[in-house]
Amino acid sequence: MVEKQHKVWFSKALKKWHLVENNREMPWKGIKDPYKIWLSEIILQQTRVEQGLAYYNRFIDTYPDVHSLAKAPDNQVFKLWEGLGYYSRCRNLIKAAKTISIEHDGLFPASKEGLLALSGIGNYTAAAIGSFAFGLPLAVVDGNVLRVLSRVFGISTPVDTPAGRKALEQLAEQLLDKKEPALYNQAIMDLGATVCKPRQPLCGACPFQHKCLAFETGKIDQLPVKSKKIKQRERFFYYLILESKGKQLVRQRKGKDIWQDLFEFILKETDEPVDEKELKSWSFWNLGAKKEKTTLLSVSAELVHQLTHQKIRCRIVHLRCASSLKIEGYQWMDISSIQQLAFPRLITRYQTTI
Numbered sequence: 501m502v503e504k505q506h507k508v509w510f511s512k513a514l515k516k517w518h519l520v521e522n523n524r525e526m527p528w529k530g531i532k533d534p535y536k537i538w539l540s541e542i543i544l545q546q547t548r549v550e551q552g553l554a555y556y557n558r559f560i561d562t563y564p565d566v567h568s569l570a571k572a573p574d575n576q577v578f579k580l581w582e583g584l585g586y587y588s589r590c591r592n593l594i595k596a597a598k599t600i601s602i603e604h605d606g607l608f609p610a611s612k613e614g615l616l617a618l619s620g621i622g623n624y625t626a627a628a629i630g631s632f633a634f635g636l637p638l639a640v641v642d643g644n645v646l647r648v649l650s651r652v653f654g655i656s657t658p659v660d661t662p663a664g665r666k667a668l669e670q671l672a673e674q675l676l677d678k679k680e681p682a683l684y685n686q687a688i689m690d691l692g693a694t695v696c697k698p699r700q701p702l703c704g705a706c707p708f709q710h711k712c713l714a715f716e717t718g719k720i721d722q723l724p725v726k727s728k729k730i731k732q733r734e735r736f737f738y739y740l741i742l743e744s745k746g747k748q749l750v751r752q753r754k755g756k757d758i759w760q761d762l763f764e765f766i767l768k769e770t771d772e773p774v775d776e777k778e779l780k781s782w783s784f785w786n787l788g789a790k791k792e793k794t795t796l797l798s799v800s801a802e803l804v805h806q807l808t809h810q811k812i813r814c815r816i817v818h819l820r821c822a823s824s825l826k827i828e829g830y831q832w833m834d835i836s837s838i839q840q841l842a843f844p845r846l847i848t849r850y851q852t853t854i
């Protein structure tokens with residue numbers, strides 16, 4: 501339990517810093533529109549603000565309210581999302597928009613439970629929408645908040661364990677200024693993002709410098725503590741762009757793997773790297789079709805795509821063939837229509853280079 505005097509100095513210092521020093525401007529800050537707040541929070545999860553801002557503006561221009569987003573064809577929304585990664589966020593965004601539009605008449609639920617019942621909304625997003633749009637006394641706990649609290653209060657329980665997370669969530673709830681939750685939440689998130697940064701925090705500009713245990717004990721670099729090292733899985737993806745009469749073969753990815761619902765060319769995944777000679781041989785692709793007369797247009801250099809838990813090593817082979825052979829699961833599409841589809845960033849990066 502946080503002692504009352506902690507609570508008072510913490511929220512007083514934070515509020516003063518926010519009103520006097522914090523000049524971080526964002527289009528969704530200080531507004532009460534739950535649609536815009538929700539959109540910005542979903543886009544900014546695992547995305548840098550500089551990158552997310554352009555996406556946020558494009559989404560608001562294209563879908564100014566939740567009904568327009570709910571009515572949009574899924575592919576169009578995925579296309580707008582293209583490049584942001586973590587496509588499950590986009591799937592959940594579409595699902596939640598439909599629920600709000602159809603079942604709630606376009607109105608966001610104004611309670612924590614109601615918000616949590618929507619797809620893709622967890623404790624953090626519910627607290628952000630609940631406090632910013634509806635003034636609910638809910639403390640946001642994101643990476644920025646975990647870092648500030650761990651450092652100021654010198655907490656060394658790992659933040660990625662259930663016990664550590666719970667302790668910090670309880671602390672955040674206790675420190676929250678329940679009279680002004682929106683202001684408090686915005687202030688602590690901004691402080692973490694702009695002052696108490698993961699590396700080289702600006703302690704000289706921090707309102708907590710004289711109370712911060714990490715600063716006092718020289719443990720800034722050690723806090724917050726994380727117990728797990730992220731395990732990396734290496735995968736080898738080989739794509740074949742097969743082209744015939746102005747069309748290419750594509751399919752939509754299904755199943756539980758990465759990039760669900762995005763489009764791709766003919767994919768062969770292997771356990772080991774494959775050399776260029778093999779990539780150029782028709783038999784490597786194992787297409788269940790007899791050898792076609794093909795013209796090799798290009799073979800890309802290796803493209804490396806880093807995801808949170810996976811490293812994708814990829815090469816892309818581009819062939820032209822005379823006939824439009826049938827390959828199960830793939831369909832021929834005009835190249836101009838293919839440009840309207842949403843592809844993984846790995847592929848669009850390659851497409852912009854050719």
Ligand code: SF4
Pocket residue numbers: 648651652695696697701702703706707708709712713714715720
């Ligand atoms: S004094 Fe430094 S480490 Fe402590 S909260 Fe402020 S910026 Fe973070």
